[in-house]
Amino acid sequence: xAVTLDRRHRGASRWVVLALVTLGALVMLVPFAFMLLNAFKxxxxxSSAGPLSWPSEFYLKGLxxxxxxxxxxxxxxxxxVIAGSVAVLGVVVSLLNAxxxxxxxxxxxLWIVGLFLLANMLPQEALIYPLYYVAKExxxxxxxxxxxxxxxxxxxxxxxxxxxxxxxxxxRSLLEAAALDGAGKWTVLWRVVFPNLRPTxxxxxxxxxxxxxxxxxxxxxxxIDNSTQTIPVALASLQGDRLMDAPTTNxxxxxxxxxxxxxxxxxxxxxxxxxxxxAEK
Amino acid sequence: xxxxxxxxxxxxxxxxxLLFLLVIGAPLVGTIYLSLTKWSGVGDPTFIGFxxxxxxxxxxxxxxxxxxxxxxxxxxxVVPTLAGLVLAAVLFDVIGRRFKPRTVNALRAAFYLPQxxxxxxxxxxxxxxxxxxxxxxxxxxxxxxxxxxxDWLGDPDTALPAVMGVMIWVQIGYPVVVFMAALQxxxxxxxxAAEVDGANWWHRFRAITLAQIRPETFVVALTCTIAAxxxxxxxxxxxxxGPENATNVPSYFAYYTFFKKLQVGYGSAISTVLTLIIxxxxxxxxxxxxxxxxxxxxx
Numbered sequence: 151x152a153v154t155l156d157r158r159h160r161g162a163s164r165w166v167v168l169a170l171v172t173l174g175a176l177v178m179l180v181p182f183a184f185m186l187l188n189a190f191k192x193x194x195x196x197s198s199a200g201p202l203s204w205p206s207e208f209y210l211k212g213l214x215x216x217x218x219x220x221x222x223x224x225x226x227x228x229x230x231v232i233a234g235s236v237a238v239l240g241v242v243v244s245l246l247n248a249x250x251x252x253x254x255x256x257x258x259x260l261w262i263v264g265l266f267l268l269a270n271m272l273p274q275e276a277l278i279y280p281l282y283y284v285a286k287e288x289x290x291x292x293x294x295x296x297x298x299x300x301x302x303x304x305x306x307x308x309x310x311x312x313x314x315x316x317x318x319x320x321x322r323s324l325l326e327a328a329a330l331d332g333a334g335k336w337t338v339l340w341r342v343v344f345p346n347l348r349p350t351x352x353x354x355x356x357x358x359x360x361x362x363x364x365x366x367x368x369x370x371x372x373x374i375d376n377s378t379q380t381i382p383v384a385l386a387s388l389q390g391d392r393l394m395d396a397p398t399t400n401x402x403x404x405x406x407x408x409x410x411x412x413x414x415x416x417x418x419x420x421x422x423x424x425x426x427x428x429a430e431k
Numbered sequence: 432x433x434x435x436x437x438x439x440x441x442x443x444x445x446x447x448x449l450l451f452l453l454v455i456g457a458p459l460v461g462t463i464y465l466s467l468t469k470w471s472g473v474g475d476p477t478f479i480g481f482x483x484x485x486x487x488x489x490x491x492x493x494x495x496x497x498x499x500x501x502x503x504x505x506x507x508x509v510v511p512t513l514a515g516l517v518l519a520a521v522l523f524d525v526i527g528r529r530f531k532p533r534t535v536n537a538l539r540a541a542f543y544l545p546q547x548x549x550x551x552x553x554x555x556x557x558x559x560x561x562x563x564x565x566x567x568x569x570x571x572x573x574x575x576x577x578x579x580x581x582d583w584l585g586d587p588d589t590a591l592p593a594v595m596g597v598m599i600w601v602q603i604g605y606p607v608v609v610f611m612a613a614l615q616x617x618x619x620x621x622x623x624a625a626e627v628d629g630a631n632w633w634h635r636f637r638a639i640t641l642a643q644i645r646p647e648t649f650v651v652a653l654t655c656t657i658a659a660x661x662x663x664x665x666x667x668x669x670x671x672x673g674p675e676n677a678t679n680v681p682s683y684f685a686y687y688t689f690f691k692k693l694q695v696g697y698g699s700a701i702s703t704v705l706t707l708i709i710x711x712x713x714x715x716x717x718x719x720x721x722x723x724x725x726x727x728x729x730x
Contacts, residue, residue: 164529167521174518175541178600182544184566185556201566202573247447254440262444269455271713273661275685275702279695280461281454283472303454306447335439364549366664367682371690382549386668389555396559403556407548414547 189213189400196396212397213405219393220384221376222405228373229363229380229409232294232301237359239302241351244309249339251310252317253325263314270307274367282371292374300368305358316350317343356417363410381406459706466699476696483700493701496672496679499591500660503680506595507602507659512651514599515606518542520640522607523614524622525632539611543604550601554668557597558584561669584670587677594669594678601665602658606651613647614640645723653716660709681705 188196189212191205199206216222247266251259281300282291290296320343328342344351366382373379379387385406388394394402466483468476487493527535545553560566561583568580583593617639625635641648663682666672672679672687681701688698 164525167525168530168534171518171521171526171538175538178541178545178603181553181556181560181600184560188559188566197564200572201564201569243447243450246443250440250443254443256440256444266451268710268713269451271657271709272455272459273682273685273702273705273709274663275682275689275698276462276706277455277458278686279465279472279689279699279702280458284458299450300454303450307451307455310447335443339443360547366549366551366667367686370667371686382551382664385555386551389558389668396564399555399559403552403559406552410547410549410552411544414544 185400185404188396189404191397193395193397201396209397212395212401215393216388216398216402216405220388220402222381222384224377225379225381225384226409228294228378232297232369232380233359233362235298236301236305236362237355239298240305240309240358241355243302243306244313244354245339245344245347245351247306247310248313248317249335249343251314253320253343254335255318259314263311266307266314267311270304270311274304278368278371281368285372291372292378294373294378297369297372300372301358301362301365305361309354309358312354313347313350316347320346356413360410360413360417363413381409462699462706463703464699465696466703468696468699470695471693472695479696483697484704486697487700487704492676492679492684493681495676496681496684499678499680500662502591502595503598503659503662504656506598507662508652508655510599511602511606511655512648514603515610515651516641516644516648517636518603518607519610519614520636523611524635524640539607542607545601546604546608550664551668553601554597554665557600558669561593561597585674587675590670590674590677594666597665597669598662602655605655609647609651610644613644617643646720649716649720649723653713653720656712656716657709660705660712 184201187205188201190209191203192207192209192211195203195206195209250256251263256262277300281296285291285296290299324342324346325338328338333341363380364382365380366386369380369383370386373383376384385402388402389399465476467478467480469479469482470476522535522538526538562568563580563582563585567583571577571579581589583589621639621643622635625639630638661682662680663686666678666680666683667686670678672683682705685698685701685705688694688701692698
């Protein structure tokens, strides 16, 4: 009797729980709804009918103004070149470092791994001024290259930490078998270790890409003109500008977040696997 | 025979090591050195010993920025971790077991979505929402609370709570997703056995969920705390540390001192102190985790 009562009670409460969590999820989405609603609303409409009204016409000028003003395709290209190069180079550097630390087990590896982990946690303010000064001295200031170099190192600090611990559990028998076949270290790395770690490397690649895409402080300091800036920096540097009325702000934010949301959808499965991998470390 | 072998592996550290020294090691040493000088970025720095540090500890803005960091830790670590634990457990244990997986995935995605955006974009959208003519005041009007209309980010009294609210919105998806993934490795039979024994949801949450996902809780708390100590983008986009430093944080304070006030020595001192605090926090966290794991093994 008690059991059936409990069952029925739970049957009702699960709907209450679902309703509450759904309400929470909707609250999370409200800002996106606000943004969509106002990205296609004319400034006049906005000032007369307010932010919550349905647009009286489908107004595209906010979007086109922003698109043309910042030369959005170029920003997209800059962001893609920077994030893409960092993802590939960062994974390669992490792989080489981790090969020496996780498989080569060089002396003092725990300290070296600890150093890399700590480096990943450093505030970028602790590096930015010397980097900025030297970049100016050597003519790399306001180039995509300097941002690529810096983030390759910052991301690979994390990658080294993660891959070193993954590689330390790499089956020794596989390595020994390859060594018996006369394979050198370089061959073992690319023929044995690399293929086995491909899933982890893919996760790392996606992480590096998205993290770099979303970075702000260093690109803000290093990239100062239209031809080099990334998507977030372009949006932030127009903030407060006369051009940025409510529809243009929302339209600018909307197209700035579209690529990020697309990556998320494309890489969702790789990512959720990766978050677990990261959390278990 | 063993020696050349080891040497061979060292070669693989050379490119990464050189890059590391160039981009992280040398600039860090440079910043620490500059923190002992007075410099505008042009000409030669003047060595002034610890003057920047004595000035720093008497600077009200510095103390305000660290007080605000505590608020950021509440908004980016404490609230999201607690809420994330409950949400993940509810999504996994209640909704996940009694509704379709698609329902769970959709709800999880909604909570995670803000984590995907460039945080500056999120900051700019929220900056507009919280403007005097923005959507939040519009919403208050619409539900008959128009009397509460306010310049949320422009008033020193409400700016910090408003920024905290935005940060909770940004952060919450991260613990939810990590904890839900963690729960997947918990044996479902544990829950079923507990249920048969008559344990209610709260008992199961405390005895099984919390105990099983403690490692992930440590990782989330550590990474979020470091992120809170370093927070820059949202503050830049929402308030530029204002009004009247009400939302200033160390990293924005350092940026402003470097690039707007051109006081490189002083900015370096702020950055150095922030770096030290982050290292201490990280070491304490890792030590605490190590200790708790060791205690587990002894039990």
